[in-house]
Amino acid sequence: MIAHNWEAVIGMEVHVQLNTASKMFCSCSTDYLGAPPNSNVCPVCLGMPGVLPVANRLAVEKVLKTALALNCEIPEKSKFDRKNYFYPDLPKGYQISQYDLPLSRSGWIDIGGRRVRITRAHLEEDTGSLKHAGDALHAAQESLVDLNRSGMPLMEIVSEPDLHSAEEARDYAIALRQLLRYVGASEADMERGQLRVEPNISVRPRGAEELGVKTELKNLNSFRALHRGVEFEIRRQVELLTSGGKVLQETRGWSEPEQRTFSQRSKEFAQDYRYFPEPDLPPISIDPGWIDRLRGELPELPGPRRLRLMEAHGLSEQDARELTAERATADYFEAVVAAGAEAKPAANWVIQESPAATPEQLASVIRLVAGGTINRDQGREVLAEAARTGSQPEAIVRERGLAQLSDESELGAIADRVLAENPKAVADYRAGKREAIGPLVGKVIAATERRANAQVARRLLEERLNPLPDGEG
Amino acid sequence: MRRRETTPSEVLERHLADIEARDGEVRAFLRLVPRLARAQAAEADARYAAGAPLGPLDGIPVAVKDVLCVDGVETTAGSRILKGFHPPYDATAIARLRAAGSVFLGMTNCDEFAMGSSTENSGYHPTHNPWRLDRVPGGSSGGSAAAVAAGMAVIGLGTDTGGSIRQPAALCGVVGVKPTYGRVSRYGLIAFASSLDQIGPFTRSVTDAAQVLQVIAGHDPRDATSGDRPIDMLAALEAGVEGLRIGVAREYSEVEGIEPGVRGRVDEALLKLEAAGAELVDVALPHTDYGLAAYYIVAPAEASSNLARFDGIKYGASDASAETLLETYLRTRRQGFGGEVRRRIMLGTYALSSGYYDAYYLKAQKVRTLVARDFAQAFESCDVIVSATSPTVAFEIGAKTGDPLAMYLCDVLTLGGNLAGLAGISLPCGMADGLPVGLQVLAPQWREAMALRVARAYEMASGITAQVAPA
Numbered sequence: 001m002i003a004h005n006w007e008a009v010i011g012m013e014v015h016v017q018l019n020t021a022s023k024m025f026c027s028c029s030t031d032y033l034g035a036p037p038n039s040n041v042c043p044v045c046l047g048m049p050g051v052l053p054v055a056n057r058l059a060v061e062k063v064l065k066t067a068l069a070l071n072c073e074i075p076e077k078s079k080f081d082r083k084n085y086f087y088p089d090l091p092k093g094y095q096i097s098q099y100d101l102p103l104s105r106s107g108w109i110d111i112g113g114r115r116v117r118i119t120r121a122h123l124e125e126d127t128g129s130l131k132h133a134g135d136a137l138h139a140a141q142e143s144l145v146d147l148n149r150s151g152m153p154l155m156e157i158v159s160e161p162d163l164h165s166a167e168e169a170r171d172y173a174i175a176l177r178q179l180l181r182y183v184g185a186s187e188a189d190m191e192r193g194q195l196r197v198e199p200n201i202s203v204r205p206r207g208a209e210e211l212g213v214k215t216e217l218k219n220l221n222s223f224r225a226l227h228r229g230v231e232f233e234i235r236r237q238v239e240l241l242t243s244g245g246k247v248l249q250e251t252r253g254w255s256e257p258e259q260r261t262f263s264q265r266s267k268e269f270a271q272d273y274r275y276f277p278e279p280d281l282p283p284i285s286i287d288p289g290w291i292d293r294l295r296g297e298l299p300e301l302p303g304p305r306r307l308r309l310m311e312a313h314g315l316s317e318q319d320a321r322e323l324t325a326e327r328a329t330a331d332y333f334e335a336v337v338a339a340g341a342e343a344k345p346a347a348n349w350v351i352q353e354s355p356a357a358t359p360e361q362l363a364s365v366i367r368l369v370a371g372g373t374i375n376r377d378q379g380r381e382v383l384a385e386a387a388r389t390g391s392q393p394e395a396i397v398r399e400r401g402l403a404q405l406s407d408e409s410e411l412g413a414i415a416d417r418v419l420a421e422n423p424k425a426v427a428d429y430r431a432g433k434r435e436a437i438g439p440l441v442g443k444v445i446a447a448t449e450r451r452a453n454a455q456v457a458r459r460l461l462e463e464r465l466n467p468l469p470d471g472e473g
Numbered sequence: 474m475r476r477r478e479t480t481p482s483e484v485l486e487r488h489l490a491d492i493e494a495r496d497g498e499v500r501a502f503l504r505l506v507p508r509l510a511r512a513q514a515a516e517a518d519a520r521y522a523a524g525a526p527l528g529p530l531d532g533i534p535v536a537v538k539d540v541l542c543v544d545g546v547e548t549t550a551g552s553r554i555l556k557g558f559h560p561p562y563d564a565t566a567i568a569r570l571r572a573a574g575s576v577f578l579g580m581t582n583c584d585e586f587a588m589g590s591s592t593e594n595s596g597y598h599p600t601h602n603p604w605r606l607d608r609v610p611g612g613s614s615g616g617s618a619a620a621v622a623a624g625m626a627v628i629g630l631g632t633d634t635g636g637s638i639r640q641p642a643a644l645c646g647v648v649g650v651k652p653t654y655g656r657v658s659r660y661g662l663i664a665f666a667s668s669l670d671q672i673g674p675f676t677r678s679v680t681d682a683a684q685v686l687q688v689i690a691g692h693d694p695r696d697a698t699s700g701d702r703p704i705d706m707l708a709a710l711e712a713g714v715e716g717l718r719i720g721v722a723r724e725y726s727e728v729e730g731i732e733p734g735v736r737g738r739v740d741e742a743l744l745k746l747e748a749a750g751a752e753l754v755d756v757a758l759p760h761t762d763y764g765l766a767a768y769y770i771v772a773p774a775e776a777s778s779n780l781a782r783f784d785g786i787k788y789g790a791s792d793a794s795a796e797t798l799l800e801t802y803l804r805t806r807r808q809g810f811g812g813e814v815r816r817r818i819m820l821g822t823y824a825l826s827s828g829y830y831d832a833y834y835l836k837a838q839k840v841r842t843l844v845a846r847d848f849a850q851a852f853e854s855c856d857v858i859v860s861a862t863s864p865t866v867a868f869e870i871g872a873k874t875g876d877p878l879a880m881y882l883c884d885v886l887t888l889g890g891n892l893a894g895l896a897g898i899s900l901p902c903g904m905a906d907g908l909p910v911g912l913q914v915l916a917p918q919w920r921e922a923m924a925l926r927v928a929r930a931y932e933m934a935s936g937i938t939a940q941v942a943p944a
Binding site: 043046047048049050051052053054055082084086088091092093094145272274275276279280281282 | 540541542548550555558560561562564659660661662663664666667668694695696697698774775777778780781782783784786787788798802822825826827830834
């Protein structure tokens with residue numbers, strides 16, 4: 001827990017691998033995970049002499065769409081720049097990125113009632129990766145370079161320091177992930193490195209204007225790690241400052257096994273990246289027509305959609321939130337409703353069962369259950385079979401003779417037998433323990449291979465347990 | 474060859490014999506590829522025998538500057554640091570010549586990474602001017618220019634960043650074309666300064682140059698800076714200069730250090746063009762001097778970044794004695810790069826450094842805009858600008874190696890064309906002191922056809938055409 005008289009100030013740098021089919025500047029596949037080292041490469045992403053980058057238009061569009069969804073301003077002109085530095089995973093000796101004319105600026109996203117300002121979202125290329133033989137970099141005997149990831153399209157989203165707790169940092173990342181998946185820009189899977197979140201964290205006495213010295217946190221491979229890491233770092237900084245120490249400007253890593261942050265690299269001396277305009281790529285002109293088309297291609301975003309589902313279908317906020325967590329889920333729900341199902345049961349089925357059946361199949365099952373033809377358990381089975389075979393639920397019910405057993409004479413005979421076999425429950429019930437009827441209903445249903453109409457079975461049992469008074473007695 | 478009087482293989486063998494006879498002194502080639510050449514020539518033989526050659530370049534021997542990647546052929550940019558590098562791809566210009574049936578003789582010498590104006594900065598050896606062996610051939614594409622001048626190749630390919638085709642063409646007495654920036658794909662050209670580099674041909678006639686351009690020009694999906702424009706190199710070649718306006722800029726004709734012999738030949742050439750029906754008009758290029766300074770900021774800045782990839786790890790030479798990664802980088806680069814390349818990397822790194830960027834790189838880019846505006850304004854009153862290509866004829870080997878600034882001044886009349894992305898050509902206009910003088914024709918972007926037309930008209934009017942330098 002952070003002491004009450006300290007305030008944490010957190011800005012987020014998020015790198016997102018875009019889900020295009022090919023890399024940022026060449027035609028290599030983006031499906032590199034699991035490929036043998038240095039197999040998913042070509043002269044361009046290997047940075048060989050004389051080869052040239054050609055920008056992936058789809059990647060540009062995915063950034064622009066994300067930027068629109070983040071309420072960003074889009075300039076008329078954007079360009080790529082070279083960020084120059086030596087590192088073994090950077091084959092050209094520079095990274096193609098964007099410096100002073102990014103694809104977007106000045107947006108915002110609302111996180112649980114708090115507005116977080118977005119500084120910019122820009123496009124760049126990913127680096128390769130290094131494998132160190134040994135436990136840690138400083139102890140490694142050799143380091144191997146794998147350039148399969150080199151040239152992957154990478155979007156960087158930078159926020160203003162508008163977040164103030166580990167929870168908010170996590171919620172921001174979750175909201176971004178949701179948005180990215182809605183927009184179709186990325187699967188944004190943190191464990192696969194598709195969403196890399198780097199919080200910049202500082203603390204200051206509550207009420208102070210001036211910002212404290214910040215640290216940048218890396219290696220956060222899950223939302224949980226993000227939450228824990230930020231929490232740890234806030235506490236570490238507060239403890240340092242309250243015990244008379246100083247926070248150093250540095251990059252810190254999160255150690256999952258030790259559940260603590262550790263110093264990786266001092267940032268006191270800013271590296272000079274010698275940015276300059278990338279001469280191999282012409283500037284990008286962004287005309288209003290292009291933006292209009294992309295805006296038209298944007299889906300309804302999670303926030304507005306949640307509100308609409310609540311209003312249009314009378315759903316609870318909780319249900320609407322769960323249904324809109326993924327665009328596919330919300331689409332599915334709405335398709336089920338469009339196929340004729342009632343919204344509330346449809347919401348229940350979609351949330352609780354995550355069905356694999358078609359929306360039409362689920363709508364049929366919901367109708368069959370609501371109409372009393374089958375019970376909910378049967379509905380679940382029918383739905384699974386419909387998904388597996390593609391058959392219509394009505395046909396499955398017919399063929400398997402699953403229709404719910406509501407015949408009173410047949411069920412009455414079974415009820416009589418169950419009561420005779422369970423004198424203890426009968427006695428309990430008659431002694432006032434009304435809940436003793438539950439297991440009896442269950443036994444009737446079990447005796448019918450789960451086909452019994454539960455309501456009918458209950459009523460028949462109640463009639464037998466509470467015989468009407470003898471009018472002649 | 475079409476008339477079956479000779480065959481591509483015979484032509485090739487004659488050129489290989491000439492190389493054998495002359496290149497020991499000229500040293501235009503860094504390496505030959507006779508096996509590849511003979512195989513290509515044999516295929517061309519078959520096409521001619523079948524009466525179905527691929528076009529005018531089928532079976533024609535080509536000398537390739539060592540900065541253009543040829544699939545499977547060692548390509549080193551004239552640098553020790555790329556020793557042993559065999560690219561697994563063709564430059565687009567190479568692929569287009571290959572598809573047109575051309576025969577590759579080998580890789581020609583150049584200043585290391587095309588940085589220089591004399592071919593003395595080669596990581597291997599200097600090249601000698603075929604007209605006088607104690608003179609430089611110009612540079613950086615000196616090897617290709619010398620090969621064509623000595624009759625060792627019909628076509629040479631070069632690259633021009635600040636004059637590296639036109640200046641050696643002038644000094645060797647051959648035709649050299651720097652196309653509009655974006656006209657020829659740069660894919661596979663080992664970059665010196667990406668915003669300035671262009672590939673172009675050396676030939677012994679304007680018509681041949683137009684034929685080569687017609688083949689290598691055109692949009693390439695692998696070069697985002699290549700333009701998609703009609704390719705019309707031969708369209709107006711014989712149209713003459715009647716009624717054309719030829720711009721003459723005092724900043725060029727009176728440039729510092731211009732030799733009287735050079736000025737004399739150029740003035741005569743202008744009179745011949747006037748006599749052929751052209752009108753001479755005065756134009757102004759007021760930012761010429763600043764252009765030189767801007768060029769020597771922009772080009773090294775881009776080079777410092779382009780050359781960062783040569784680290785001794787992925788390809789080319791590597792210092793095996795180093796114990797740490799940093800030492801490998803430092804030693805490989807110190808040993809692999811020559812003095813001029815290291816100087817330009819340092820200049821460029823400095824110009825891009827934080828705190829200096831605005832004063833150097835940004836200002837240089839603004840000057841570049843002003844230079845381009847000079848040309849745009851000049852071309853409002855003329856069709857082409859004609860001048861000397863180089864203020865001097867070929868100078869003695871070693872004369873300027875100790876004075877980089879004097880060497881940089883070699884490009885003063887050519888680099889404006891690169892800063893503004895123009896089309897330019899250099900062609901012979903006579904001799905001074907027994908050495909060739911080059912005439913430069915600059916045309917607006919995408920107007921190669923106009924530059925070629927004026928150059929061809931001059932050839933016709935003057936009767937001066939490129940000659941093979943006597944052995």
